[in-house]
Amino acid sequence: MTTTAQTPATPGHRMRTVRFESFGDPSVLGVADVAVPEPESGQLTVDVQYAGVNFAEVMFRRGQFPVDLPHFPGLEAVGTVRAVGGDVTGFEVGDRVAALTLGGGGNAEVVAVGAEHVVRLDGDLAGLDGAVAAGALCNVTTALGVLTSAGRLAKGETVVVLAAAGGVGTAAAQLARSLGAATVIGVTSSPAKAAYARAYGYDSVVSYDELEREVAERTGGAGADLVLDSVGGAFRSSVTGLLAAFGRHVIFGNAAAEDVTFEGNHPWYTNSSLAGYNLGGVAGRAPALLRAHLEQALTEVAKGAVRVDVTVLPLQDVTRAHELLETRASTGKYVLDVRN
Ligand SMILES: NC(=O)c1ccc[n+]([C@@H]2O[C@H](COP(=O)([O-])OP(=O)(O)OC[C@H]3O[C@@H](n4cnc5c(N)ncnc54)[C@H](OP(=O)(O)O)[C@@H]3O)[C@@H](O)[C@H]2O)c1
Numbered sequence: 001m002t003t004t005a006q007t008p009a010t011p012g013h014r015m016r017t018v019r020f021e022s023f024g025d026p027s028v029l030g031v032a033d034v035a036v037p038e039p040e041s042g043q044l045t046v047d048v049q050y051a052g053v054n055f056a057e058v059m060f061r062r063g064q065f066p067v068d069l070p071h072f073p074g075l076e077a078v079g080t081v082r083a084v085g086g087d088v089t090g091f092e093v094g095d096r097v098a099a100l101t102l103g104g105g106g107n108a109e110v111v112a113v114g115a116e117h118v119v120r121l122d123g124d125l126a127g128l129d130g131a132v133a134a135g136a137l138c139n140v141t142t143a144l145g146v147l148t149s150a151g152r153l154a155k156g157e158t159v160v161v162l163a164a165a166g167g168v169g170t171a172a173a174q175l176a177r178s179l180g181a182a183t184v185i186g187v188t189s190s191p192a193k194a195a196y197a198r199a200y201g202y203d204s205v206v207s208y209d210e211l212e213r214e215v216a217e218r219t220g221g222a223g224a225d226l227v228l229d230s231v232g233g234a235f236r237s238s239v240t241g242l243l244a245a246f247g248r249h250v251i252f253g254n255a256a257a258e259d260v261t262f263e264g265n266h267p268w269y270t271n272s273s274l275a276g277y278n279l280g281g282v283a284g285r286a287p288a289l290l291r292a293h294l295e296q297a298l299t300e301v302a303k304g305a306v307r308v309d310v311t312v313l314p315l316q317d318v319t320r321a322h323e324l325l326e327t328r329a330s331t332g333k334y335v336l337d338v339r340n
Helices: 055-062 130-150 167-178 191-200 211-219 235-242 266-270 279-285 287-302 315-326
Strands: 003-006 014-019 030-035 043-053 076-085 096-100 110-114 118-120 158-162 183-187 204-206 224-229 243-251 272-276 310-314 333-337
Touching: 014 315, 030 315, 043 096, 043 130, 043 315, 055 315, 076 110, 076 130, 096 110, 096 130, 096 287, 118 287, 130 167, 130 224, 130 243, 130 279, 130 287, 130 310, 130 333, 158 167, 158 211, 167 183, 167 191, 167 287, 183 191, 183 211, 191 204, 204 211, 211 235, 224 235, 235 243, 266 272, 279 287, 310 315, 315 333
Parallel strands: 158 183, 158 224, 183 204, 224 243, 243 272, 310 333
Antiparallel strands: 003 076, 014 030, 043 076, 043 110, 043 333, 076 096, 096 118
16 A cells, blocks of 8 residues: 555544444444554545435345445545555645445545546635535435436436435436426425425325326326336335336335345336335446446536535434435435544
8 A cells, every 4th residue: 555645643533423333223323433544555544424314224234235334434525635555646635526425434534535536626626615516416416317227217218216305306406407308206204304395396295095097197107217216115016006107116215125036027017117216236237337426416416506414413413314215214325424
């Protein structure tokens, strides 16, 4: 490992990080004192100011995905470059940056991240608020990938967004509109969340029970062209019935922690497509596309085309953020102020 430049080390090279050592409810989360990471070749370390909290981290914490223990959560961070590893060009210590920390560790005072997932907040991005940028990284990038690469959205189409009031949902509604969708219908679990979501560009926001009628009315019975499904559960089985001929059902999450089974003949019998999107998978298999979507996402937010509503909490309130997400009490995005 070669470190070409580094800010003065913090006393004792220690830092605070969110950590869990066993799977379970939000009480397994804690703030631990650990050694500051050093950048490996191809990496930067970032002195983090703001770090987003994602539903994916709820799933990691519950043990819904196999992650090693102890686990250090955090898939996105904004701050300044602390140290630049070998074979990294284009970054200097002190640069203000936003980073997708897909290996985890973003909910910490310092994170090590591959330089390919780091964007300098300069030029058109210079005015981007740090907390907003942290809240945009995963959610807006995902919304863009789900609508375009997986969902193949075309102008004039009807889009349904489940979990409409959430981080990805509010971004997806705005992007669907700007990408040319004619009708965008949101679905959420409470009237209060529906009222919140309506400000994000939906033509209507309804409950899960009301969706079938709403789609029929809005499309004259033709059905929706695209349904964005991060919810899973029994509702997933009903999505095909909402689709127009050749409609697309994009699956990119499973908040209900309950999946369903489709037979291989299902798309054939129903004239529909099942598609999927996974941010980590795109990073591994189509890194240039991920980078393009990441930059486009931040640009859309910087120019005001996508509004990200962030609630900023101190680092130790990460437990509260998980509770709100998990109990369906959340709206918008939760971002940790790591220095607070
Ligand atoms: N595939 C990827 O690469 C990728 C990347 C980012 C996010 N995601 C997924 O996209 C979704 C949105 O992520 P986010 O961070 O923005 O979260 P979020 O939408 O802010 O919060 C999750 C939402 O899921 C809905 N939900 C439905 N059933 C639920 C249940 N049984 N328990 C809890 N929530 C339930 C809730 O909305 P309602 O109450 O309105 O239903 C809840 O607010 C998540 O499922 C996440 O895993 C996937």
